[in-house]
Amino acid sequence: MIRVRRPRLELILLAVLALAGCGKRDAALPRGSAVIGLYTSLPITWNESPDIRGLLAEQSAPHWALEVLRGRGPVTPLDTLAPLRLPEGAVLVLAQPRPLTPQENVALDAWVQAGGRVLLLADPMLTVHSRFAPGDPRRPQDIAMLSPILGRWGLELAFDDAQPAGEHTVRLPDGDVPVNLPxxxxxxxxxEEGGKSGKVRDAVAHCRLEAAGLLADCIAGKGRVIALADAALLEISEDSQGLAQRQAILGRLLDRLSDSARASK
Incomplete structure (x- = not known):
């Protein structure tokens, strides 16, 4: 039996959807129209289903985050980061990605230092609901395992296992962001919790930490990385106010990447 890797299947399905909706979005591309590269284990560009028939049969609306990303420009789902082929001016969104290979770590770091911009959501204790049981390869990555690239940028992702579970908000300059076991x-x-800002040892980035380390804003070479230590932001909200809050925060974090005026120290 031939197994189809989910990212490959995702690309096929997105190509079908793109052809079906060709021309609908091009007329309304926003200012900048930066290409958005998306590399994720979360079901943002596909619906969770145990088989291809279920994937094709479901007629649910696109994930709200995908709509926000499309509002910034055309979205390109990525199956690998090595090689990392994105046009100049593109933004790469890493949303709870699976562990990167050594080749992917090298390619990602080189791309950022050459001027690439990254929005990273790395959750050490994912609370996003999944249909699939722990251990199922179709399940989103439960624990972000990105130590090599984070260490390269002078960061370490830590977790307080004594904190209470439950969604709450944390204030950032961009607004209140929903978190759950961040x-x-x-x-x-x-x-020490929260760490320090600046360049660490052999790190190639200068990072500023915000909200007790929930967010890191880093300059690496000519590029920039905004990293959030939680992915609850990308959960589906049942109430319209909660959804609007999530949409707004994701948009503002993307907008922050366009602000090149921040000092590197």
Whole structure:
């Protein structure tokens, strides 16, 4: 029996959907129209289903996050980061990605230092609901395992296992962001919660930590990385106010990547 890897299947399905809706979005591309590369284990560009028939049969609306991304420009789902082929000016969204290979770590770091922009959502204790049981390869990545690339940027992702579960909001300059069992970033090798800002040891990035380390804003070479230590933002909200809040925060984090005026220290 031939197994089809989900990212490959995702690309096929998105190609079909793109052809079906060709011309509908091009007339309304926003200012900038930056290509958005999306690399994720979360069901943002596909519906969770145990088989292809279910994937094709479901007529549910697109994930709200996909609509936000499309509002910034054409979305390109990625099956790998090595090689990382995105046009100049593109933004890469890494949403709870699966562990990166050594080749992907190298390609990602080189792309950022050359001027690439990344929005990273790395959750040490994913609370997003999944139809699939733990251990199922179709299930989203439960624990972000990105130590090599984070260490390269001078960061470490930590988790307080004594914190209470349950969604709540944390204030960022971009607004109140919903979190649930979030992690926090700290300077690599530093044991104090929240870490320090600046360049650490052999790191290639200068990072500023916000909200006790929930968010890291890093300059690496000519590029920039905005990293959030939680992915509850991408959950589906049943009430319109909660959905609007999520849409707004995701949009503002993407907008922040376009702000090149921040000092690197």
């Amino acid at each position: 992690g926090f970033f700290r300077a690599a090798g530093n044991s």
